[in-house]
Amino acid sequence: MSKKKLTYSLNYRKPKSEYNDSDELMICIRYYHRCDKTQKTKVIKKSTGIKCKLQDWNSDWHKTSLRSPIKDSDPNYKKKNKILKDKVKTFNLDDLFSTVKNDSFSSYLNSKLPIGPLDKKWTNHKNTIDLVSPANKRNIDVIVVGTGLAGGSACATLAELGYNVKAFCFQDSPRRAHSIAAQGGINAAKNYQGDGDSTYRLFYDTVKGGDYRSREENVYRLAEVSANIIDQCVAQGVPFARDYGGLLDNRSFGGVLVSRTFYAKGQTGQQLLLGAYSAMNRQIARGKIQMFNRHEMLDVVIVDGKARGIITRNLVNGKVERHSAHAVVLATGGYGNVFYLSTNAMGSNVTAAWKAHKRGAYFANPCFTQIHPTCIPVSGDHQSKLTLMSESLRNDGRIWVPKNVEDVDKIRNGTIKPTEINEENRDYFLERRYPAFGNLVPRDVASRAAKERCDAGFGVNKTGEAVYLDFASAITRYGKEQALVTGKDDSNDEIIQTLGKEIIKKKYGNLFQMYEKIVDQNPYETPMMIYPAVHYTMGGVWVDYNLMTTVPGLYAIGEANFSDHGANRLGASALMQGLADGYFVLPYTIGDYLSDDISTGPIANDTEEFLAAETEAKQKLEFFVNNKGSKSVDYFHKKLGKIMWNKCGMARNKKDLESAISEISKLRKEFWREVKVPGDKNEFNEELAKAGRVADFLELGELFAKDALEREESCGGHFREEYQTKEGEATRKKEFQFVSAWEYVGEPKNAILHKEKLEYQNIEVKERSYK
């Protein structure tokens, strides 16, 4: 590759004729990449961060002797031209794509994997990367955005190592990050149960569960550090469940054959997050973490190609602030709220990750979304969020819908109760379709089967989107067992029912109470109604082995990155990944990058780049409060959610995805025209915060649909109707064994695809079957 292929150009976002001379446009560096195989030339554009007015642009710059693209009519032309030239000089193509291979897309990504055998890689890597001495760490600042399990644990460890940490969260306290809502547990390869668990098994289960779309090396490292997480948390006072001998208890979870899940009743996420929060508190008290509550990140600032800070808005008084640091870490969670309705918290958003994407970080596998089968169904248009019922319920509950449509109608208009439908008139569709795994098929499979029945008109509530989860047979089974054990009359139905309900209450009491509060029905007497809902996003910002994005100095950890769960996440693995990244991976790998910065000194936050990003952010806020449109932010968010759910949800096809792309793009235009944000920008204004978030969802949604469209296979949570077997199962394709990493170049649908090849040397790629 030679730099001769580099040119400057303006980043037009609409036809040239539609611009005025006084319009300001971003200047890009263009790189013409020729693929040897197809002989086609691709243009890769990279934003320079410098803008100029159309009238000041010299389109014949390459013919002039100075080769300066900005005319002297621009007041800062000298400075700007110099920066542009420097950018070209320092533009390192090799860093961007380490090995351009002969293919039709632009490049393969280099994930900087360490050498050596799989089980030695992490150790070797730690032994060979550069370190920062304790004395120098004192002079280095790190910004961490988000304080959930990943962000909170990263803040604590970085501060403890000696870095100056600035932590940001939009909630009023780090303790309220949405990691707190995780219920089930956290996996760790401790093998306390002696059931043959090992690092390799956890690694194997995770890669297989992810349908062979995750990076082998990252997953192995995750499995390797998992045991340490439990040690660490116990030392911090996390009250995990214990047995009567005083030792830690385990439960088992979906998709695995061992008991490796540690838990604290149904509140494991809460306990782990409060553990990380306590570790943060210790460092806040020492002054090593400066905590910014109720602050939202609006943009990331790139100086000389490196992430050097962020722009934030204080949500209490509306003040826009510039914060600088030597590196920026995003721990901002997933983007499930692009669907409007999900099990995510109301405030969960993609803004930080999306802004990073727009500044040059590639976004990987956006279409890999987990839709959890057992959530409480939507009850009406007013619904603001969905509530999860733990996966563990499927151990004892049987899922069914009526066999006859007439019964469905009667149930919907209330003339009969579900308990009045005879066994022979019920369709236990999971047991029918998957006799081997029955009700315990993995999440993606169970969700699709429920949707199929509801689409066929068998949904059992007013909206037609619910199936039954019935505990009657479990109650009878447990009741009979108990009657036998306690020597009571096992032919008396009343006794059996009472005893059986007691057992169910012991196992699932808190979930049953939660259900009753929301739905106002007693699940001991009548079957629960459930329906799938968006729960977790496996996709996210692309990162290399060091968890660094494609922007130097910008890191992404936890759910915000893409690396460990492939196309489907196993239960109890999200907590494990968040804490592994934050406590044990990032704090070490970041040193390798920061070791070059020991003599940089403090980063100024009043340079041109910071001021430009600040102005841009302020202009957007200004726009929202002054755009007296006719529709609220929620109107657009709900509409986007409907498009996403109907066309990019549990089952996708080419036609729907194409129409989703155009509908979202249309909706986005309408949003910018018609959005109405009440109040002022210099005050507590939740609608204003929401407007910024929804604006980003409206862009992400389009990329999501594009990614789903281009991935012409079915795998994990991504199911394309065109790619299924006769029995309706997913057809995975070998040629799609790669990570799709998208580069932003303007309209999301024009994003450029980069690939990371996934190679499995330590695991055999097999077909998943649950028949």
Added chain:
Amino acid sequence: MKLKLKIWRQKNSETRGSIVEYEINNISPDMSFLEMLDVLNAELILKDEDPVSFDHDCREGICGSCSLFINGQAHGPDRRITTCQLHMRKFKDGDTIFIEPFRAKAFPVIKDLVVDRSAFDRIQHSGGYISVNTSGNTQDANSIPINKDDADDAFDAATCIGCGACVATCKNSSAMLFVGAKVSQYSLLPQGQTEASRRVINMVNQMDLEGFGNCSNTGACEVECPKGISLDNIARMNRELMKASIKK
């Protein structure tokens, strides 16, 4: 359902607030309380009025963000739930509902129903942790067995969501249930013993500094706590404080 809402409106911490009356129709009994407020806000936005601000996030009763004082009760009329888990079926058609922020000297109002609970964070900074480095080089998790009853009690104390209902409910605005829960969690676990004295003294001092009142054993906090944190935790904290003062 048709309702009359009397809501505390306050522009910011500097201005005085007052109760403003709103009428709202077409409320379904299946809505949650916060969804009812969403409907009100949607109407206000379209009428070019300022929507009512309130804290909320997870909407499943675990993050501790929501904090309304509804008809004189923290988190409203139902028990063992947070405001976000409260449903409109607990009210009758035609009801008048008073909605106020959590009130306490230590919880200044930011806007409308949003209050500043950072005093709770500062109490935690003063000692709500065990001083162990997060290097992962600690001993094996099973090397110290912990009696199941103690572990369960520690867990029950640790389920506090830090919402502040105890403070809002207490006639003295006391935060002793909140602080007691944290002190209890660590005092019941062997890992927390080393710093037990320092912790309880520091946390109680900070609690007093923040302007929270004392406990006069009315037990209202326990009744209103959405997580059912027990008064035993206050007793345990007092014992720990007594022990620590004698040692000192």
